Amino acid sequence: xxxxxxxxxxxxxxxxxxxxxxxxxxxxxxxxxxxxxxxxxxxxxxxxxxxxxxxxxxxxxxxxxxxxxxxxxxxxxxxxxxxxxxxxxxxxxxxxxxxxxxxxxxxxxxxxxxxxxxxxxxxxxxxxxxxxxxxxxxxxxxxxxxxxxxxxxxxxxxxxxxxxxxxxxxxxxxxxxxxxxxxxxxxxxxxxxxxxxxxxxxxxxxxxxxxxxxxxxxxxxxxxxxxxxxxxxxxxxxxxxxxxxxxxxxxxxxxx
Amino acid sequence: xxxxxxxxxxxxxxxxxxxxxxxxxxxxxxxxxxxxxxxxxxxxxxxxxxxxxxxxxxxxxxxxxxxxxxxxxxxxxxxxxxxxxxxxxxxxxxxxxxxxxxxxxxxxxxxxxxxxxxxxxxxxxxxxxxxxxxxxxxxxxxxxxxxxxxxxxxxxxxxxxxxxxxxxxxxxxxxxxxxxxxxxxxxxxxxxxxxxxxxxxxxxxxxxxxxxxxxxxxxxxxxxxxxxxxxxxxxxxxxxxxxxxxxxxxxxxxxxxxxxxxxxxxxxxxxxxxxxxxxxxxxxxxxxxxxxxxxxxxxxxxxxxxxxxxxxxx
Ligand SMILES: Nc1ncnc2c1ncn2[C@@H]1O[C@H](COP(=O)(O)OP(=O)(O)OP(=O)(O)O)[C@@H](O)[C@H]1O
Ligand SMILES: [Mg+2]
Numbered sequence: 053x054x055x056x057x058x059x060x061x062x063x064x065x066x067x068x069x070x071x072x073x074x075x076x077x078x079x080x081x082x083x084x085x086x087x088x089x090x091x092x093x094x095x096x097x098x099x100x101x102x103x104x105x106x107x108x109x110x111x112x113x114x115x116x117x118x119x120x121x122x123x124x125x126x127x128x129x130x131x132x133x134x135x136x137x138x139x140x141x142x143x144x145x146x147x148x149x150x151x152x153x154x155x156x157x158x159x160x161x162x163x164x165x166x167x168x169x170x171x172x173x174x175x176x177x178x179x180x181x182x183x184x185x186x187x188x189x190x191x192x193x194x195x196x197x198x199x200x201x202x203x204x205x206x207x208x209x210x211x212x213x214x215x216x217x218x219x220x221x222x223x224x225x226x227x228x229x230x231x232x233x234x235x236x237x238x239x240x241x242x243x244x245x246x247x248x249x250x251x252x253x254x255x256x257x258x259x260x261x262x263x264x265x266x267x268x269x270x271x272x273x274x275x276x277x278x279x280x281x282x283x284x285x286x287x288x289x290x291x292x293x294x295x296x297x298x299x300x301x302x303x304x305x306x307x308x
Numbered sequence: 309x310x311x312x313x314x315x316x317x318x319x320x321x322x323x324x325x326x327x328x329x330x331x332x333x334x335x336x337x338x339x340x341x342x343x344x345x346x347x348x349x350x351x352x353x354x355x356x357x358x359x360x361x362x363x364x365x366x367x368x369x370x371x372x373x374x375x376x377x378x379x380x381x382x383x384x385x386x387x388x389x390x391x392x393x394x395x396x397x398x399x400x401x402x403x404x405x406x407x408x409x410x411x412x413x414x415x416x417x418x419x420x421x422x423x424x425x426x427x428x429x430x431x432x433x434x435x436x437x438x439x440x441x442x443x444x445x446x447x448x449x450x451x452x453x454x455x456x457x458x459x460x461x462x463x464x465x466x467x468x469x470x471x472x473x474x475x476x477x478x479x480x481x482x483x484x485x486x487x488x489x490x491x492x493x494x495x496x497x498x499x500x501x502x503x504x505x506x507x508x509x510x511x512x513x514x515x516x517x518x519x520x521x522x523x524x525x526x527x528x529x530x531x532x533x534x535x536x537x538x539x540x541x542x543x544x545x546x547x548x549x550x551x552x553x554x555x556x557x558x559x560x561x562x563x564x565x566x567x568x569x570x571x572x573x574x575x576x577x578x579x580x581x582x583x584x585x586x587x588x589x590x591x592x593x594x595x596x597x598x599x600x601x602x603x604x605x606x607x608x609x610x611x612x613x614x615x616x617x618x619x620x621x622x
Contacts, residue, residue, distance in 0.1 A: 059418040067406060137401025143368055145419035146390050146467075152419070300384075301370045303324060303363070 053155075056147055060159040068163055075167060082171045083178075086113055089229075105235075107183050107264040112233030114172045115196055115256045119232060120225055121164035122200025125157045126208030126292075127217050134215060149296045150289045153208060157201040165193070183263040191274050192262060196255040199281035203251055205288030209295035232256050254280045313379075314392075314471045314502040315342040315365065320374035322360050334360045336526035338374070342471065342502045347493075349513040350506040351610055352523030358506035359398060361523075362475050365504065366395045379470060391421055394464030394501075398475040402460040405449040409440055409459050412448060417466035427466065434462040438492065454485025458492060465496070472496065474505040478512050490515055510606040514538075520606075522613050530613050537609060545602035546584055548575040551595035561590055576602075 068075065090109075093099075133139035145152060176182060211217045236247040237257050248254045254277040261267045320338040323331050335357040342348045350358040363369040365376050367383030367390055376382065381389035396402055403412050410431050417427035435441045438458045448456060457477065464472060477493060478486040490512055493503065507513050513520055514534065521531040532540070550573040562568050566587060567578040577587055588596070 055418050055423055058424065059415055063407070063411070063415060066411060070406070136405070137397075137399065138404060140363075140368055140397055141395075141402050141416065142419070144366060144390065144393070144395050145416075146387055146421035147419065148387075300368065303322075303360075303369050 053147075053151065056151060057155045057158065060152075060155040061162070064159045064163045078167050079170055079174070082117060082167070083174055086110075086171075086175055089113075106179060107181050108235055108260050109233050110172065110175050110179070110181065111183060111260050111263050112256065113175070113229075114168050115252070115259055116225075116229045116232040117168045117171060118161070118164065118193070118196050119200040119203070119228055119252055121168075122157060122161055122197055123203040123207055123224075123228070124221055125160045125201070126153050126204040127211035127221060129153070129156060130208050130211040131215060131218065134211075143300075150205070150293055153205070153292070154201065154289075157204055158197070161197045161201065165197070184266045186262055186266075188269070188274065189259060189262040192255050192258040192277055195274070195277040195281045196252060196259065199252040199255055199277075199284050202281065202284035202286075202288035205285070205292040209288075209292040212292075212295040212299050228252075235260070237261060248276055248280065251280070251284050312343070313341040313377075314344055314346075315340075315379075315504065316375075316377045317341070317361075317365065318375045320361065320364060320376065321372045322357075322364060322369065323372045333372075333526045335364065335371075338523075338526075338528055340521060340528065340531065342504060344470070344502055345497055345500055346519065347497065347503045347505065347517050349517035349520045350504070350523055351508075351510065351513055351520055351606075352506075356523040357526040358523055359475055360526075362395075362397075362473050362504065362506060366393060366473055391467060392470045393473065394467070394469035394471070395473040396457075396460045396464045396475065396477060398479065400453065400456055400460075400480070402463065403448045403456060406447060408445045408447055409435060409451070410444045412459065413463055413466055416463045420467035422467055430466055430468075434465060438462050452485070454481050454488060457481060457485070457489055461489070461492065465501075470500075470502060472501050472503045474503060476506055476508065478507065478509055486512070510610055514606045522610060524613070534606075538606070544578050544580055546575075546577045546579070547598075547600045547602055548577060548587075548591070549573065549597040549600075550575070550591070551597050554591065554594050558590055558594075562587060 130139060133142060142152060143149065207217060207221060210220075231250060231253055234247075236244050236253060237260065239247075247257075254273070258269065258273040258277050261269055261273065318339050320335055321333055322335040323333045326332065338357075338361055340348070350356075350361065352358055360369065364371045365378075365383070367376075370384060376384075378389040378392050381392070383389040383393065404415070407415065413431035413434060414424075414427050417430060418424065422430070432441075435444055438461075440455065440459060440462070443451060443455060443459075448459065451459065461472075461474070461477070464474075474493065478489055481489060486509070493505070494516055496503065503516075505513075505516070517534050519531065519533050520537060521528045523529065530537070553573055554570065554575075559568075559570050562570075562575070562577075566583065569576045575587075575591075577584070579587060584599070588599075
């Protein structure tokens with residue numbers, strides 16, 4: 053298993069170094085997108101200055117970048133490899149498909165994390181704001197990544213079945229953005245508690261509370277985030293494995 | 309079913325559920341086995357079910373009924389079976405194009421359960437062996453199709469499998485590359501690898517295979533040792549070259565009791581050895597220049613066998 057993770061990380065790193073422009077363009081696009089969204093939101097709400105909310109929005113945006121990366125990694129991989137034809141070669145491996153795609157997602161998410169931090173630093177610098185980043189926040193980042201990978205498994209299963217999921221993925225990105233920047237922690241207890249059942253939301257709340265509000269949280273937040281991630285990951289992998297089996301039975305691999 | 313065999317399949321069937329069509333078996337009742345060190349070739353027209361069979365053996369596709377055993381293990385329930393298998397699928401879709409030769413070898417080696425160190429050493433050895441050392445750090449997209457195919461085979465050999473599955477290994481290669489890859493495959497036998505391959509190129513099968521199976525419409529219509537097959541179809545065709553024209557009456561006499569064709573002072577005669585002497589006595593006054601037994605090749609056998617079967621499914 054360790055070799056599997058190492059080889060996936062090795063591959064991500066090599067391709068990243070081989071195509072450094074992808075990093076630069078990612079940085080530019082994500083920064084511009086933030087400003088586009090911000091201007092749009094100001095226009096629609098008529099609020100000129102988000103004030104302290106802006107910190108929360110920036111962190112929410114960063115969370116969203118992590119979530120979208122985790123969500124699209126597996127389906128993107130599957131669709132791309134099915135198209136190029138390498139998917140079947142991956143299925144010939146000695147490892148289970150869920151292990152391989154988990155390793156890939158973790159490696160991809162770590163790569164994306166570097167990009168996310170770069171975007172956040174750039175945005176904080178441009179908006180002249182600052183947030184704190186206590187060590188505990190790193191734990192929340194990890195649960196965010198795991199929870200988003202669980203969504204990737206669900207989407208990946210659908211990609212195995214339907215091949216073309218790119219457009220559907222673009223559509224779910226916006227509700228996800230909304231979920232990531234909604235400050236549930238400031239709402240009524242009932243709504244807050246219900247929101248903890250939503251994917252990634254407990255991790256997003258924890259991240260905001262730690263970095264923006266600079267609160268010293270107890271363990272309950274991170275445990276909720278961890279539980280949420282674990283349950284979604286279990287469900288995601290279960291569905292993914294079902295689709296892997298159905299693909300082997302119906303011969304959809306390689307695209308007929 | 310013998311444990312000594314590298315591969316056994318029994319009554320293998322695969323039906324695809326295609327909406328609006330009656331149940332249709334892409335592979336129908338295929339039983340076969342491969343011994344260690346043997347090269348076994350599947351021949352057959354497009355849509356015969358060769359690739360479907362290969363995919364069932366490789367664990368990519370679940371058989372509808374029947375069993376596959378790789379050295380006694382089921383590739384669907386036992387991952388150890390996959391470690392015994394190396395597979396090169398049809399076409400140029402076995403490699404990552406943006407990665408180098410070495411990176412592909414390393415990646416797929418580890419995916420087959422090798423350690424990093426082992427994979428690195430094996431990559432070096434295989435690049436050396438297949439004369440690709442100079443291309444170690446070249447991206448796959450920069451290689452010629454022939455080199456890509458050699459690399460794909462090397463990738464499949466990384467983890468030292470006992471059975472190599474090759475689907476159309478010479479497809480799309482020019483004559484030179486095709487000969488090179490064919491020679492490379494033959495050399496693998498020295499390592500004790502068994503090979504199951506499919507091909508449309510009958511010369512490739514003839515050059516490589518110890519045994520052939522001719523598939524048509526999902527079934528094996530003929531399975532034989534290559535030498536036996538050639539001998540069986542060669543045994544009764546004689547070519548008799550005459551010095552001058554034969555008179556038409558005698559040709560008619562021959563036609564009455566033989567399958568025969570005559571043109572340009574040359575007789576093609578299907579008969580056994582006794583029949584040959586009788587035929588010669590009918591020909592008698594005419595001067596015989598040469599008598600030759602036909603060396604039939606796989607092409608003619610193949611055409612004969614696949615024509616008499618049902619037409620292939622589209
Ligand atoms: N996933 C699938 N769904 C439905 N039908 C399929 C599927 N895969 C293959 N078939 C059908 O099964 C039959 C056998 O196909 P297969 O690819 O095994 O033939 P083949 O012998 O490899 O042919 P070729 O020489 O063209 O490679 C064909 O009629 C094909 O159309
Ligand atoms: Mg085929």
